[in-house]
Amino acid sequence: MSNNLLFILADPNEPQFPRLRRELADVSLVIGKSADVFANRAEEATVLFNWSGSLGLFKQVFAMCRNLRWVHSRSVGLERTLFPELVQSAVPLTNGVGVFSAALGEFALGAMLYFAKDFRRLIRNQQTELWEEFDVVRLAGQTVGIVGYGDIGNAVASRARAMGMRVLGLKRHASPDGGGDSLVERVYSPDQRREMIAQCDYVVVATPLTRETRGMMGEEEFAAMKRTAVVINIGRGPIIDETALIRALTGGRIKGAALDVFDTEPLPPGHSFYKMENVLLSPHCADHTADWLDNAMQFFIEQCRRFQKGEPLLHVVDKRLGY
Amino acid sequence: MSNNLLFILADPNEPQFPRLRRELADVSLVIGKSADVFANRAEEATVLFNWSGSLGLFKQVFAMCRNLRWVHSRSVGLERTLFPELVQSAVPLTNGVGVFSAALGEFALGAMLYFAKDFRRLIRNQQTELWEEFDVVRLAGQTVGIVGYGDIGNAVASRARAMGMRVLGLKRHASPDGGGDSLVERVYSPDQRREMIAQCDYVVVATPLTRETRGMMGEEEFAAMKRTAVVINIGRGPIIDETALIRALTGGRIKGAALDVFDTEPLPPGHSFYKMENVLLSPHCADHTADWLDNAMQFFIEQCRRFQKGEPLLHVVDKRLGY
Numbered sequence: 288m289s290n291n292l293l294f295i296l297a298d299p300n301e302p303q304f305p306r307l308r309r310e311l312a313d314v315s316l317v318i319g320k321s322a323d324v325f326a327n328r329a330e331e332a333t334v335l336f337n338w339s340g341s342l343g344l345f346k347q348v349f350a351m352c353r354n355l356r357w358v359h360s361r362s363v364g365l366e367r368t369l370f371p372e373l374v375q376s377a378v379p380l381t382n383g384v385g386v387f388s389a390a391l392g393e394f395a396l397g398a399m400l401y402f403a404k405d406f407r408r409l410i411r412n413q414q415t416e417l418w419e420e421f422d423v424v425r426l427a428g429q430t431v432g433i434v435g436y437g438d439i440g441n442a443v444a445s446r447a448r449a450m451g452m453r454v455l456g457l458k459r460h461a462s463p464d465g466g467g468d469s470l471v472e473r474v475y476s477p478d479q480r481r482e483m484i485a486q487c488d489y490v491v492v493a494t495p496l497t498r499e500t501r502g503m504m505g506e507e508e509f510a511a512m513k514r515t516a517v518v519i520n521i522g523r524g525p526i527i528d529e530t531a532l533i534r535a536l537t538g539g540r541i542k543g544a545a546l547d548v549f550d551t552e553p554l555p556p557g558h559s560f561y562k563m564e565n566v567l568l569s570p571h572c573a574d575h576t577a578d579w580l581d582n583a584m585q586f587f588i589e590q591c592r593r594f595q596k597g598e599p600l601l602h603v604v605d606k607r608l609g610y
Numbered sequence: 611m612s613n614n615l616l617f618i619l620a621d622p623n624e625p626q627f628p629r630l631r632r633e634l635a636d637v638s639l640v641i642g643k644s645a646d647v648f649a650n651r652a653e654e655a656t657v658l659f660n661w662s663g664s665l666g667l668f669k670q671v672f673a674m675c676r677n678l679r680w681v682h683s684r685s686v687g688l689e690r691t692l693f694p695e696l697v698q699s700a701v702p703l704t705n706g707v708g709v710f711s712a713a714l715g716e717f718a719l720g721a722m723l724y725f726a727k728d729f730r731r732l733i734r735n736q737q738t739e740l741w742e743e744f745d746v747v748r749l750a751g752q753t754v755g756i757v758g759y760g761d762i763g764n765a766v767a768s769r770a771r772a773m774g775m776r777v778l779g780l781k782r783h784a785s786p787d788g789g790g791d792s793l794v795e796r797v798y799s800p801d802q803r804r805e806m807i808a809q810c811d812y813v814v815v816a817t818p819l820t821r822e823t824r825g826m827m828g829e830e831e832f833a834a835m836k837r838t839a840v841v842i843n844i845g846r847g848p849i850i851d852e853t854a855l856i857r858a859l860t861g862g863r864i865k866g867a868a869l870d871v872f873d874t875e876p877l878p879p880g881h882s883f884y885k886m887e888n889v890l891l892s893p894h895c896a897d898h899t900a901d902w903l904d905n906a907m908q909f910f911i912e913q914c915r916r917f918q919k920g921e922p923l924l925h926v927v928d929k930r931l932g933y
Contacts, residue, residue: 389750389774396773397723404720406729406890413891416884418876420895427712449772450719451712553741561739567729568736572743 291333291595292317294325294348296340303584310588322347330354334594336587337361337368346370357594361583363387364523365609366496374606381590381602384438386582387574391521392442394573395491396450398519398545399426401567402489427451432487434504435494435522436474437610438602443491444470455483459499459608477503481511489517495610496523504528509535517543521573524549533559536566547573614656614918615640617648617671619663626907633911645670653677657917659910660684660691669693680917684906686710687846688932689819697929704913704925707761709905710897714844715765717896718814719773721868722749724890725812725840750774755810757826758817758845759797760933761925766814767793778806782822782931800826804834812840818933819846827851832858840866844896847872856882859889870896 292315297304299318308316317325317332322344325332329351336359337345349358349372360368360382373380401407403424412419431447433440436456444454448470456471457480468474475483477499484490490512494500504518505528512518518541520527529550535541543565552571560566576582593600604610615638620627622641631639640648640655645667648655652674659682660668672681672695683691683705696703724730726747735742754770756763759779767777771793779794780803791797798806800822807813813835817823827841828851835841841864843850852873858864866888875894883889899905916923927933 390746390748393723393749393773394727394746396719397727397729400716400720400723401729404717404892404896406720406724407733409890409892410730410733412893413884413889416879416881418893420893420898422898422900423713423717423895425713425899425901426716446769446772449769450716556739558739561736566736567732569727569732570735570741570743572746573727575743575745576748577745578748 291315292328292331293334293336293591294329294332294352295336295338296320296344296348297338301338301580303580306581307584307588311591314591320344322351325351333357334359334591342367342370346372349373357381357600359383359587359590360604361587364495365604366523369606369609379600380604380606381600382604383583383586384602386579386586388439388442390574390576390579391439391493392446394545394547394569395443395493395519395521396446398567399431399447399450399489399517401545402517402543403429407564407567429453429488430455430486431489431491432483433457433471434480434490434492434526435500436471437493439493439521440491441468441470443493444468455486457483481508484508484511485513487516488513489519492518492520492522492526494522494526496525497609500526502526502528504532506531506534509540512541514540515542517541517545519545521547524552533563536563543567545569547571614638615651615654616657616659616914617652617655617675618659618661619643619667619671620659620661624661624903626903629904630907630911634914637914643667645674648674656680657682657914665690665693669695672696680704680923682706682910682913683927684910687818688927689846692929692932702923703927703929704923705927706906706909707925709902709909711762711765713897713899713902714762714816715769717868717870717892718766718816718842718844719769721842721890722754722770722773722812722840724868725866726752730887730890752776752811753778753809754812754814755806756780756794757803757813757815757849758823759794760816762816762844763814764791764793766816767791778809780806804831807831807834808836810839811836812842815841815843815845815849817845817849819848820932823849825849825851827855829854829857832863835864837863838865840864840868842868844870847875856886859886866890868892870894 295318297318298320325348332352333356335355338361355378358378358380363382363384403426430453432455433443434457436458447454454471455473457475503526509531536544545567547569548571560568590600618641620641621643648671655675656679658678661684678701681701681703686705686707726749753776755778756766757780759781770777777794778796780798826849832854868890870892871894883891913923
């Protein structure tokens with residue numbers, strides 16, 4: 288990579304950069320948070336990495352660089368990253384989805400167990416010093432359906448299978464045999480989603496936000512769910528129609544929801560979700576492990592080595608589809 | 611089994627008995643909750659099944675029956691079941707441990723995820739309408755040690771491995787290679803327990819209560835644990851020295867405890883565990899799924915078929931060891 292110049296949109300004092308400099312000692316780097324830092328070497332830059340830059344900066348620097356061969360985004364949700372010039376260009380875009388998959392798979396399993404074992408009731412009873420035995424649900428034998436079966440969905444599926452659960456998947460390009468993935472019993476297409484949802488005890492939303500997925504879980508989908516079922520959102524807030532979800536939860540149409548993402552974040556004070564006993568509310572930190580930034584940098588370093596050796600890059604985004 | 615007479619200690623009106631009668635139509639049954647029901651056919655009885663009889667009734671009926679060839683206990687914890695005459699007799703005793711393993715494995719994983727994702731904090735913040743992002747722990751790469759690695763421990767191990775965890779085991783007869791079980795990296799003997807415990811992020815107690823295991827987790831064991839570690843008890847209360855545990859929890863010596871079993875059950879009002887934020891308190895119902903009685907009966911029916919065909923029985927108890 289000795290002939291490459293990397294542009295990185297970030298505060299250069301962030302703690303992950305000494306490691307990057309050490310591990311890629313043969314590479315020239317420019318790191319900064321304003322466009323003028325990059326201006327006079329823009330023609331040389333071959334790689335652009337958006338670590339923590341704003342969309343405005345990203346657009347501005349991208350426009351300056353005429354000789355990019357690769358763009359990487361630390362962020363996985365690209366709904367705010369994909370501007371038309373980037374989509375239309377031939378430069379490949381990658382993201383770090385694999386960095387978050389394990390943590391999100393764990394959150395989804397934790398949420399299922401939270402409802403199955405009714406941890407909220409355990410805590411309430413403990414606080415009132417009430418010893419009250421009750422029946423718990425066993426996940427073994429139950430069904431989970433994963434809306435958006437990609438890298439994160441796979442992390443949910445492998446853990447759910449170990450619990451003895453049946454796993455169904457939904458993806459844009461469905462192949463009924465599960466696409467060679469032995470974890471999933473059947474893969475559904477988006478227009479078959481209600482058929483899948485009707486069978487599920489847990490519906491895990493793990494799809495990216497695109498034109499097609501916005502509002503994909505609405506009134507009719509909640510109506511198709513079992514009354515005892517739980518929806519878990521680890522994708523993006525607007526994939527679920529929030530008004531429809533609130534109606535389903537308050538009306539007892541479904542059992543509960545575990546939500547890590549919302550239409551508006553931070554969730555505004557006074558929002559219904561704060562008041563609902565059947566909502567497990569996580570403030571978009573299900574993937575925030577103490578080492579996630581280190582892992583995101585480690586992933587980029589490994590991608591750089593692949594790029595340097597001419598090996599295929601991982602997690603190349605289909606820019607028109609948006610993920 | 612047509613030549614067998616089964617004695618069952620139970621209320622004959624319990625809902626599982628019609629199925630038993632239907633599925634073992636060729637077998638003679640006597641079902642009751644007082645000894646006189648069994649008195650005049652005691653010499654004929656070949657099988658004794660304690661479904662829900664008291665220890666007193668169990669002893670009394672066992673003493674009457676001179677020709678038993680098999681005794682089965684619905685209960686898994688045998689510390690109150692094993693009276694000297696039963697231990698000394700040559701009649702094999704089995705229990706239904708497999709019935710509960712999946713539910714207990716799920717509770718243990720649920721408890722790990724509860725602490726790793728800090729569900730208690732999520733609920734507290736939700737109730738006060740506080741949006742507060744925080745770092746969560748990833749189980750992947752962490753270590754769980756299972757004190758008492760048997761059928762339940764195996765159910766914990768398979769689920770923990772799917773989370774990407776390292777699994778250590780402890781059992782009475784340890785073989786360092788894990789005894790051929792690929793789930794466990796290393797098996798420790800009881801006297802090596804502190805060596806194992808020191809490496810663990812989660813210590814799951816799943817051993818039966820015997821003379822050797824009583825108080826096995828005491829002051830020195832908690833001192834050997836990491837300060838960030840959590841202990842989970844799905845075995846029996848007295849395996850843990852409760853006073854030592856309370857001291858470790860209040861002194862911040864360990865991070866937390868998830869407890870389904872206690873020295874005294876129900877846990878008396880005013881007990882410290884009710885007041886502790888770092889305790890997840892489950893009132894001995896982690897294995898109480900709505901269908902557990904059906905499953906316990908189903909297991910007995912299958913055992914009967916094995917007995918009838920002369921096949922080896924499952925879960926034969928070593929009566930001297932007590933499990």
